[in-house]
Amino acid sequence: MPEIVLKHITKRFGKVYAVKDFDLVVEDRDFVTLLGPSGCGKTTTLRMISGLETPTDGEIEIDGKVVFSSEKQINLSPDKRDVGLLFQNYALWPHMTVYQNIAFGLENLKWKKPDIKKRVYEMAELVKITDLLERYPAELSGGQQQRVAIARTLAPNPRVLLMDEPLSNLDAKLRMEMRSELKRLHKEIEATFVYVTHDQYEAMTLATKICLMKEGVLQQYAPPLEIYDNPKNIFVGDFIGNPSMNFIESRVVDVNGKGYVLKGENLEFNFTPKNNLDNLSIGQEVIVGIRPEDIKISADSANRCVVYSTLPSGMETIIKANLKGIPLTIVTFGRVDFEIDEEIGVDFDSYNYNVFSKSSGEKLAIGGLNLLG
Numbered sequence: 397m398p399e400i401v402l403k404h405i406t407k408r409f410g411k412v413y414a415v416k417d418f419d420l421v422v423e424d425r426d427f428v429t430l431l432g433p434s435g436c437g438k439t440t441t442l443r444m445i446s447g448l449e450t451p452t453d454g455e456i457e458i459d460g461k462v463v464f465s466s467e468k469q470i471n472l473s474p475d476k477r478d479v480g481l482l483f484q485n486y487a488l489w490p491h492m493t494v495y496q497n498i499a500f501g502l503e504n505l506k507w508k509k510p511d512i513k514k515r516v517y518e519m520a521e522l523v524k525i526t527d528l529l530e531r532y533p534a535e536l537s538g539g540q541q542q543r544v545a546i547a548r549t550l551a552p553n554p555r556v557l558l559m560d561e562p563l564s565n566l567d568a569k570l571r572m573e574m575r576s577e578l579k580r581l582h583k584e585i586e587a588t589f590v591y592v593t594h595d596q597y598e599a600m601t602l603a604t605k606i607c608l609m610k611e612g613v614l615q616q617y618a619p620p621l622e623i624y625d626n627p628k629n630i631f632v633g634d635f636i637g638n639p640s641m642n643f644i645e646s647r648v649v650d651v652n653g654k655g656y657v658l659k660g661e662n663l664e665f666n667f668t669p670k671n672n673l674d675n676l677s678i679g680q681e682v683i684v685g686i687r688p689e690d691i692k693i694s695a696d697s698a699n700r701c702v703v704y705s706t707l708p709s710g711m712e713t714i715i716k717a718n719l720k721g722i723p724l725t726i727v728t729f730g731r732v733d734f735e736i737d738e739e740i741g742v743d744f745d746s747y748n749y750n751v752f753s754k755s756s757g758e759k760l761a762i763g764g765l766n767l768l769g
């Protein structure tokens with residue numbers, strides 16, 4: 397049974413639509429990340445699921461039960477929705493020690509004392525605060541407080557866990573560690589997670605499915621790698637991936653046995669769609685989307701680029717280069733370095749190049765590219 401269902405959810409604040417006619421099905425044991433730029437409606441969506449915000453319109457089900465319906469005038473309070481909440485502003489009880497903060501919810505649920513102790517230590521170990529259990533919140537750093545809040549929320553084993561940027565106060569190393577822990581934990585406790593983030597890397601690496609939003613409207617809802625390889629529109633292609641996708645404006649000028657000829661400023665490609673063969677037509681203005689790692693450095697290639705700058709990081713190298721005056725970002729794995737203004741050859745040997753409509757931004761087809769000139 398799907399765990400959380402949102403049907404035609406709209407939330408208006410005065411004249412502002414925070415969320416617009418939004419449909420979402422979160423399956424049991426999914427790890428869904430709500431992703432999008434600032435102000436796109438992620439937090440509002442999470443708060444509506446939790447019951448902290450009331451939708452203007454629509455219906456929400458959790459575990460088969462209607463918890464909100466504008467039509468049937470149902471609106472269950474947060475404590476009746478059986479969800480664990482972890483928000484940016486984690487309020488720890490200042491008069492309680494870390495141990496007591498984590499134990500408090502379990503005591504309310506009438507857990508036995510030895511079980512509570514065992515669970516508090518398990519949680520403390522998980523988020524690495526075992527040596528802080530006797531301290532009070534005022535004696536902790538922001539990051540330590542956040543780890544206590546995570547432990548406190550996870551302690552009662554909630555079936556649905558709603559999180560709003562819970563790792564944002566942690567330093568980069570701890571954030572990475574906690575991501576792995578959260579992912580393991582998600583499997584171990586067999587819960588359904590909905591997680592708000594504006595960080596596409598975090599969304600990609602954690603989620604079973606990403607829900608990408610823009611201005612309160614759902615853009616794409618799919619597993620991370622599908623969103624990465626098969627973005628529905630230019631916004632999605634651009635938002636997901638770092639460094640971002642290259643976009644080259646072109647026009648369809650011919651069709652031949654091998655596909656379509658796309659002509660842009662200084663560049664001409666042959667594009668062979670592997671799907672939606674009839675979606676392009678002669679004269680159409682299109683945008684070709686090329687992931688930086690789908691441009692291969694190839695010493696012998698006749699396609700010559702001039703290096704603008706190279707950013708080697710050890711594991712990978714980002715190269716900014718101009719191909720016939722068109723700026724491209726290229727990513728290559730390993731220890732590579734080029735001189736400024738050096739000439740390098742590139743190949744287009746993937747089949748994952750995206751062609752979007754320039755007018756609507758929607759994806760038209762995916763396929764292979766050959767540089768004709």
Ligand SMILES: Nc1ncnc2c1ncn2[C@@H]1O[C@H](COP(=O)(O)OP(=O)(O)OP(=O)(O)O)[C@@H](O)[C@H]1O
Nearest residue numbers: 409412413414433434435436437438439440441594
């Ligand atoms: N209480 C409120 N009153 C008026 N407008 C609000 C209120 N809460 C949110 N909004 C507006 O609704 C829109 C969505 O806000 P929301 O906080 O859901 O976005 P978000 O994607 O979570 O952004 P961020 O990543 O910056 O937290 C924004 O335009 C915001 O200004």
